[in-house]
Amino acid sequence: VKADREKxxxxxxxxxxxMPVNVPLHINGKEISTSNIFERVNPSxxxxxxxxxxxxxxxxxxxxxxxAQTAFKTWKTVPAAKRADMVDKLADIMTRDKFKLIATQxxxxxxxxxxxxxxxxxxxxxxxxxxxHMRELASPLRQGALPGELSxxxxxxxxVTAVIAPWNFPLAILAGxxxxxxxxxxxxxxxxxxxxxxxAWGLMKMIVEAGFPAGVINFxxxxxEEVGEYIVNHKFTTTIAFTGSKAVGLHILNKASLxxxxxxxxxxxxxxxxxxxxxxxxxDADLDEAVDGxxxxxxxxxxxxxxxxxxxxxxxxxxxxxxxxxxxxxxxxEIGSAENPKAYMGPVVDKEAYERILGTIAEGEKxxxxxxxxxxxxxxxxxxxxxxxxxxxxxxxxxxxxxxPVVAVIRAxxxxxxxxxxxxxxxxxxxxxxxxxxxNIARVKEEFEVGNLYVNRGITGAMVDRHPFGGFKMSGVxxxxxxxxxxxxYMEPICVTENTLRRGF
Ligand code: NAD
Numbered sequence: 001v002k003a004d005r006e007k008x009x010x011x012x013x014x015x016x017x018x019m020p021v022n023v024p025l026h027i028n029g030k031e032i033s034t035s036n037i038f039e040r041v042n043p044s045x046x047x048x049x050x051x052x053x054x055x056x057x058x059x060x061x062x063x064x065x066x067x068a069q070t071a072f073k074t075w076k077t078v079p080a081a082k083r084a085d086m087v088d089k090l091a092d093i094m095t096r097d098k099f100k101l102i103a104t105q106x107x108x109x110x111x112x113x114x115x116x117x118x119x120x121x122x123x124x125x126x127x128x129x130x131x132x133h134m135r136e137l138a139s140p141l142r143q144g145a146l147p148g149e150l151s152x153x154x155x156x157x158x159x160v161t162a163v164i165a166p167w168n169f170p171l172a173i174l175a176g177x178x179x180x181x182x183x184x185x186x187x188x189x190x191x192x193x194x195x196x197x198x199x200a201w202g203l204m205k206m207i208v209e210a211g212f213p214a215g216v217i218n219f220x221x222x223x224x225e226e227v228g229e230y231i232v233n234h235k236f237t238t239t240i241a242f243t244g245s246k247a248v249g250l251h252i253l254n255k256a257s258l259x260x261x262x263x264x265x266x267x268x269x270x271x272x273x274x275x276x277x278x279x280x281x282x283x284d285a286d287l288d289e290a291v292d293g294x295x296x297x298x299x300x301x302x303x304x305x306x307x308x309x310x311x312x313x314x315x316x317x318x319x320x321x322x323x324x325x326x327x328x329x330x331x332x333x334e335i336g337s338a339e340n341p342k343a344y345m346g347p348v349v350d351k352e353a354y355e356r357i358l359g360t361i362a363e364g365e366k367x368x369x370x371x372x373x374x375x376x377x378x379x380x381x382x383x384x385x386x387x388x389x390x391x392x393x394x395x396x397x398x399x400x401x402x403x404x405p406v407v408a409v410i411r412a413x414x415x416x417x418x419x420x421x422x423x424x425x426x427x428x429x430x431x432x433x434x435x436x437x438x439x440n441i442a443r444v445k446e447e448f449e450v451g452n453l454y455v456n457r458g459i460t461g462a463m464v465d466r467h468p469f470g471g472f473k474m475s476g477v478x479x480x481x482x483x484x485x486x487x488x489x490y491m492e493p494i495c496v497t498e499n500t501l502r503r504g505f
Contacts (some may be wrong), residue, residue: 029214071215080138157237170196182379275429282435307461357404429471
């Protein structure tokens with residue numbers, strides 16, 4: 001642990017010495033600079049510029065699409081095992097550069113050390129898992145057939161994939177979508193989030209080092225409404241892999257349904273969106289475990305996880321005991337610079353998020369009972385860990401995704417009522433239950449509308465292979481990331497039937 005701590009401190013100081021990092025575009029194997037520079041600041045210390053991002057224009061987006069379309073002609077013929085080897089090589093490089101990658105996230109998006117470490121681990125796991133799965137999917141499956149008939153089920157690549165990513169898991173989510181698309185034989189135009197383009201540039205450099213040919217994966221930093229929109233609408237795009245907010249996800253689904261002149265494919269959309277996740281605390285729950293689980297689920301990375309719990313639905317009988325303990329425990333959360341290894345919560349991602357979250361808290365204070373609001377440092381974008389009590393299940397605070405460290409505690413009369421409240425939002429991403437009753441556990445497993453349910457443990461979000469991750473309702477469409485169905489979405493299943501009696505002469 002001590003050695004790791006020293007490596008981490010060195011990585012942070014080396015990275016700081018390289019700031020501001022110049023982030024170019026990378027299209028068809030070439031770095032490109034633009035005249036439109038976006039300065040990304042360190043959310044823990046707003047006076048430090050982490051990166052100068054060359055933002056792409058629609059002309060650059062067009063170049064990236066042309067490069068990906070051309071590269072597809074040869075990339076689709078590269079054997080699956082060779083593509084998988086490149087993805088494994090990428091995982092090797094990530095493992096080698098782990099501390100540098102953690103340091104980049106700490107400084108660019110304000111992720112505390114442990115959370116950033118988790119993100120790199122997840123990125124590596126995605127690479128290994130998708131490489132392994134592609135090797136398995138590469139052999140044609142035999143279907144049941146009549147004597148003298150051979151019927152095979154073969155997965156083929158589709159074409160250019162537009163990958164559009166959020167900033168909150170800046171390496172894992174981006175690397176997951178990009179490697180899934182590339183290992184399945186597609187070419188990629190990747191559009192990182194504006195707030196995490198330095199991390200994404202680190203990924204692009206590792207992709208080059210891993211040996212992916214020019215044009216197979218193109219790097220297009222830029223604004224969502226400009227280059228993101230352009231690649232979604234483009235006639236060459238066959239698949240869109242998007243992770244982000246509900247508003248942008250639904251907008252993309254709309255746009256993708258409009259067929260452009262010269263377009264050959266119906267665009268397939270793999271869309272992961274937000275959540276308004278709830279944890280139910282049953283009357284017989286172990287309250288120590290429940291408090292721990294809620295603190296972890298709600299305040300990890302300042303609540304800026306799609307999986308974060310922002311509603312805690314507590315049965316009447318234990319409501320007072322639970323909230324007293326939760327508030328007491330919340331007082332121990334350390335909030336400070338993400339560079340400080342002791343900080344459990346760092347800043348939120350930028351000024352816009354900070355102002356939005358503070359606005360939500362101020363509105364909450366007018367309408368609800370404030371149970372707790374933490375003190376925060378003043379020189380960065382630090383939002384306080386905040387808990388409101390007795391919030392009605394249909395209040396705005398209990399219905400809208402906040403994406404910050406704000407928790408609404410809701411009182412429920414009984415388990416029926418708790419489930420009714422839990423299922424009353426438009427989202428269905430994650431959920432939790434603390435209970436000792438087998439009958440109640442069985443019931444909640446059956447009736448709680450969520451993609452990932454965690455019973456008697458904190459909500460963790462995606463854990464590749466172990467907890468494949470994803471939601472439904474307004475939380476997304478598509479298969480779970482890190483799960484057995486995920487790669488198939490990037491491919492076209494072809495069924496080939498042959499009369500083998502006519503083989504030979
Ligand atoms: P966002 O929707 O604001 O942005 C996501 C990406 O979309 C960015 O790259 C952005 O530039 C791009 N974009 C914006 N407008 C666009 C447009 N018109 N056309 C094309 N692209 C456009 O989301 P965010 O703030 O980066 O991330 C936070 C959100 O992501 C939260 O809602 C969170 O719940 C969600 N999220 C979901 C998951 C999941 O697995 N379900 C995981 C992580 C984050």
